[in-house]
Amino acid sequence: MIQQLAIVGLGLIGGSLARSLRSAGFVGKISGYDPDPAQCEAALKLGVIDRAGTSAADAVALADLVVLSVPVLHTVEAMRAVVPGLKVGAIVTDVGSTKQSVLRDVATACGGEVPAWFVAGHPIAGTEKSGVANSQPALFKGHRVIITPHAKQDLAAKAQVLAMWEACGARVVEMEAARHDAIFAATSHLPHLLAYSFVDMLDRLDHKHEIFPNAGGGFRDFTRIASSSPRMWHDIVKANKECVSELLAKQIEDLQKLQSLMAADRWEEVQHIFERARAARERYLAQIE
Numbered sequence: 041m042i043q044q045l046a047i048v049g050l051g052l053i054g055g056s057l058a059r060s061l062r063s064a065g066f067v068g069k070i071s072g073y074d075p076d077p078a079q080c081e082a083a084l085k086l087g088v089i090d091r092a093g094t095s096a097a098d099a100v101a102l103a104d105l106v107v108l109s110v111p112v113l114h115t116v117e118a119m120r121a122v123v124p125g126l127k128v129g130a131i132v133t134d135v136g137s138t139k140q141s142v143l144r145d146v147a148t149a150c151g152g153e154v155p156a157w158f159v160a161g162h163p164i165a166g167t168e169k170s171g172v173a174n175s176q177p178a179l180f181k182g183h184r185v186i187i188t189p190h191a192k193q194d195l196a197a198k199a200q201v202l203a204m205w206e207a208c209g210a211r212v213v214e215m216e217a218a219r220h221d222a223i224f225a226a227t228s229h230l231p232h233l234l235a236y237s238f239v240d241m242l243d244r245l246d247h248k249h250e251i252f253p254n255a256g257g258g259f260r261d262f263t264r265i266a267s268s269s270p271r272m273w274h275d276i277v278k279a280n281k282e283c284v285s286e287l288l289a290k291q292i293e294d295l296q297k298l299q300s301l302m303a304a305d306r307w308e309e310v311q312h313i314f315e316r317a318r319a320a321r322e323r324y325l326a327q328i329e
């Protein structure tokens with residue numbers, strides 16, 4: 041049980057975490073801070089938080105556990121604002137989608153080293169919607185949360201963050217930060233970049249006005265994630281640039297291969313690629329069901 045929780049960044053993930061913990065009875069009072077007054081007002085109105093701080097330092101002043109839930113490139117600024125307000129013994133964690141950059145940025149904000157009381161985390165749950173108004177109390181139920189411990193990690197702080205996520209119905213997995221970034225570049229960061237690029241390419245075609253009204257369910261499924269926050273995904277792709285660029289180069293190579301197979305009328309090979317991809321996706325579905 042956490043007596044006092046503070047959420048810094050009252051958006052989809054911060055709001056959903058506050059609501060999950062409240063409905064699980066795992067938290068006493070919740071304070072919050074967001075530089076956008078509309079998010080603070082909505083969070084108060086929806087009962088997501090009990091008190092909105094006048095600053096990040098004010099919001100965290102009484103907190104036993106502080107959750108940074110800001111776009112990843114705002115980590116340095118958010119952490120710098122939080123540190124002066126922390127009480128002795130407070131634990132700070134985050135929910136950012138990239139982990140090496142967050143650990144680097146926390147070290148920068150804290151004088152060069154990641155403090156023992158910081159725990160880096162990433163819930164593998166979300167939606168293409170942003171903002172506290174879209175937060176959901178059951179968002180993390182049945183989902184994974186990755187924790188990426190660092191060299192100075194305090195084990196009691198890690199155990200507290202693990203208990204917090206388990207109270208939301210999530211399953212916590214530990215992983216090295218570099219491995220996390222390589223994996224999520226593949227399963228999440230590259231797919232978002234491809235979805236944005238694909239929709240943008242269609243939107244620049246001369247006959248785009250005929251394209252979108254005629255799109256069906258396949259187009260909707262394939263492009264759903266292009267409705268995600270461009271600001272958040274700009275930050276994620278920039279923060280994990282090396283891993284995403286490496287995979288993007290492989291993807292471009294594979295697309296060029298498909299293009300040359302088509303040009304050479306080598307249709308059996310095209311079909312073979314489709315079959316291999318379908319089998320891989322079915323193996324993935326069998327694993328998660």
Ligand SMILES: NC(=O)c1ccc[n+]([C@@H]2O[C@H](COP(=O)([O-])OP(=O)(O)OC[C@H]3O[C@@H](n4cnc5c(N)ncnc54)[C@H](O)[C@@H]3O)[C@@H](O)[C@H]2O)c1
Binds near residue numbers: 054079135136166269
């Ligand atoms: N949305 C998802 O599907 C998802 C899933 C897993 C992890 N994440 C991660 O969660 C984090 C938050 O994402 P979200 O979807 O809740 O975004 P969001 O846009 O809904 O909320 C982010 C909030 O942070 C606030 N903010 C920006 N700078 C700040 C600062 N310096 N101090 C305090 N608040 C600040 C913004 O005003 C905004 O309200 C990101 O790091 C993202 O990578 C998102």
